[in-house]
Amino acid sequence: MGPDYNRLSKKGVCGFWPGTNYVGNAIKFTERGHIVIRVRQQAVSAGAVTVRFEVEDTGLGIATEAMKRLFTTFEQADNTTTRSYGGTGLGLAITKKLAELMGGTAGATSLPGSGSIFWFTVELKVGQKSFQTRCVAESAETVLKRDYADKRILLVEDEPINREVVMILLSDIGLVTMSAQDGQEAVALTRQQSFDLILMDMQMPVMDGLAATREIRNNPDYRLVPIIAMTANAFAEDRERCFEVGMNEFITKPVAPDRLFETLLKWLSKH
Secondary structure (H helix, E strand, C coil): CCCEECCCCCCCCCCCCCHHHHHHHHHHHCCCCCEEEEEEEEEEECCEEEEEEEEEECCCCCCHHHHCCCCCCCCCCCCHHHHHHCCCCHHHHHHHHHHHHCCCCEEEEECCCCCEEEEEEEEEEEECCCCCCCCCCCCHHHHHHHHCCCCEEEEECCCHHHHHHHHHHHHHCCCEEEEECCHHHHHHHHHHCCCCEEEEECCCCCCCHHHHHHHHHCCHHHCCCCEEEEECCCCHHHHHHHHHCCCCEEEECCCCHHHHHHHHHHHHHHC
16 A cells, blocks of 8 residues: 555545646647646655646647736637637636645646646645545545535635635535625525525625625524635634624635535534
C-alpha cells in the first residue's frame, strides 16, 4: 500500500477535479497530434506533499498577450474560439479557484501553433492507504450524501467564480441548489419557494446580506430556517452583526469544502 494523498478538497477523490477542465480543453482544441498528462512530486513537507499536474497538447496554442487573461472570469484567449468551439472561459477561473482551495495554484505556458501546457499544483496530506481510497467513513460529506440529498439550499453570492465553485460542491453531494446574485433576488426567491438552508454572502450590490437576512426573517416561514453567513471579513464585529440580524453561523472565505460540509450537516440536522 502506497502513500494516500488524500487531501483533494473532497473534490479530488470524491468528485470534481481541477484537471477535468484541462483535459476537456486539450481534447477540444487538439485536432491532430497528441495529449500528454503528467503528475509529479514538486515538494515535500511534514505530513504533506505538493504535487504538480500538467496537461500538454499540440493544439492551437495561445498568444503571449492573451495568456495573462486566461484565468480571469469569462475570458478566452481569442473570442473567435467561442464561435468555433463554444464556452466562455469560466472553467479556467474555476480550476484556479479550486487549486487555490487545495493550497496550490494554476497556470499555463503556450505559443500560437505550438500547443500548450496547462498545469496546477495542490498540497496533499500523506496517509497510509492507497490513492484510490474511499472518503473517510461517516465524514460530513458522506452523511450529507446519504441522508440529506433532497434538501433545498439557496446560495446567495454575487461573485461568479465563488458562486460556481460552491454550486459544484453542493451539487456533487446531491443537494438541490438554487442561486441568487444579490440580496434582493434572494428575498424574492424565498417569497416564492421553500428552502431548508440559506448560504448568504455579506457584501453584494443592490442589497447586501445583512439587509436581505432582515427581510427574510420577517417572513414567518423563514423564522427558523438556518442562514449561514459567508464573508472574507473575520473580525468579531462582523460576526456580531451577522448574529444581530438573525444569522446562525459564520463561514470565512475562501470556503474550505470540509468546513462547508460540516456546517451544512450541523444546521440541516438541527433544522
